[in-house]
Each structure stands twice: as C-alpha cells, then as structure tokens.
Amino acid sequence: MKRVVIAELLDSDAGTKAEIDDSLSDLRRINERFGGISTTQSLIERVARERARTSFSLLDVASGTGHATDLIRKRLQVRGLQLQLTFLDRAASHLPNGNRVVAGDALQLPFRDRSFDLVSCNLFLHHLGPRQVQQFADEGLRVCREAFLVNDVTRSRIHLALVYTALPLFRSRLTRHDAPASVRQAYSPAEMCKLLAKTCASRIEISRHYLFRMAVIAWK
Numbered sequence: 001m002k003r004v005v006i007a008e009l010l011d012s013d014a015g016t017k018a019e020i021d022d023s024l025s026d027l028r029r030i031n032e033r034f035g036g037i038s039t040t041q042s043l044i045e046r047v048a049r050e051r052a053r054t055s056f057s058l059l060d061v062a063s064g065t066g067h068a069t070d071l072i073r074k075r076l077q078v079r080g081l082q083l084q085l086t087f088l089d090r091a092a093s094h095l096p097n098g099n100r101v102v103a104g105d106a107l108q109l110p111f112r113d114r115s116f117d118l119v120s121c122n123l124f125l126h127h128l129g130p131r132q133v134q135q136f137a138d139e140g141l142r143v144c145r146e147a148f149l150v151n152d153v154t155r156s157r158i159h160l161a162l163v164y165t166a167l168p169l170f171r172s173r174l175t176r177h178d179a180p181a182s183v184r185q186a187y188s189p190a191e192m193c194k195l196l197a198k199t200c201a202s203r204i205e206i207s208r209h210y211l212f213r214m215a216v217i218a219w220k
Contacts, residue, residue, distance in 0.1 A: 069085055137201070
C-alpha cells in the first residue's frame with residue numbers, strides 16, 4: 001500500500017469550534033481505547049528500566065489537550081514513576097490551561113539543548129514528510145537528555161479497512177476525514193527505521209503494539 005499524503009482538517013482548524021472540540025474528544029477516545037496510552041506508557045517504562053530511573057521530565061510535542069499524556073502520568077505515578085510534563089502544540093487553542101504549556105514549532109523546538117529527559121509525540125509523525133521526520137527527530141534528540149519517543153499508527157490495508165468500519169463512532173466530521181487520511185500517510189516500521197537511521201540517534205528501537213501502533217525509541 002503506497003503512502004499517500006492527504007491534508008488533515010484538524011491541522012488547520014478547518015471547522016467550527018464545536019467540530020474541533022468534538023474532534024479532540026474523538027482523539028481522546030482513540031488514545032484511551034486503541035493503544036495510544038498503553039503504547040507511550042510502555043515506551044517510558046522501557047527507558048526507565050534501561051536507565052534505572054524513577055522520574056523524568058518530558059516534553060509532549062503536538063500534545064493537543066494533553067489528556068493522553070496526563071493520564072499516562074497518573075498511571076505511572078501508581079507504579080512509582082514520576083513525570084514532570086511540558087506540553088507543546090502548534091495551536092495555542094488546542095493546549096490545556098496551565099503554566100507548562102508552549103505554542104511552538106515542532107521542527108524548531110523553542111528550548112535549549114538537553115532541556116528535558118524525554119521528548120515524546122503521539123499520532124504526529126505521519127503528518128510530516130520524510131525530511132521533516134528526520135528534522136523533527138534531530139530536534140527532539142537535541143532537546144532531550146535520554147531518548148526521543150514516537151507513538152504512531154502504521155499503514156496497512158487491514159488498518160484502513162478497520163478505520164472505515166469505525167467511522168460512524170466518531171462525533172466530528174473532521175475525525176471522519178482525518179482518521180483514514182492518517183492511515184494512508186502513515187509510515188511502516190521499515191520506512192521509519194530507514195529515516196531515523198539518518199538522524200543523530202545512537203540507536204533505534206522499533207516495536208509493534210496493539211491495533212497497528214508503532215513504538216519508537218531513538219536513544220540519545
């Protein structure tokens with residue numbers, strides 16, 4: 001299945017406020033039920049085991065409302081692992097209220113080198129072209145001290161068929177457009193490995209997770 005680039009409506013806020021709010025609500029449910037939260041949680045736990053750490057500062061890029069990452073923080077806290085979160089999104093209107101929120105460009109992160117232990121993103125890399133993926137990964141590796149984490153969907157015909165089956169479950173017309181678009185322009189694990197091999201990462205780990213999720217650790 002060839003990768004096809006399709007502009008996603010939520011990226012440009014191409015809808016009413018109610019439609020955008022409904023789409024963000026759809027994304028929360030997708031993350032809760034279809035591997036978004038569990039995949040990122042497993043990535044953080046993997047780094048914690050490797051580095052023998054019990055606390056991390058984490059920059060969540062393209063965070064939207066930050067709901068998924070905050071829920072991960074609460075789950076990990078029960079397991080004795082502490083996260084201090086900072087949220088970054090292109091659109092300030094998507095961000096939660098709070099002190100540790102930043103509106104900024106993922107390709108030019110507005111932070112100094114080694115500002116955070118971890119830099120993470122969820123359902124974002126498929127929005128980027130190949131060169132942008134490499135640029136963003138290098139930016140994430142510049143800003144982190146330990147690892148750059150990716151949680152994203154993978155491209156396949158079966159996954160696309162499942163998304164079309166699920167369209168009636170989504171509240172927003174934006175999601176009904178964006179969900180299949182995301183799968184069509186997502187990367188395969190092999191493609192992602194090839195792209196990230198050209199970055200400044202010391203090594204790359206890629207694994208598959210529940211319901212066509214791809215998990216990536218690019219180590220500093």
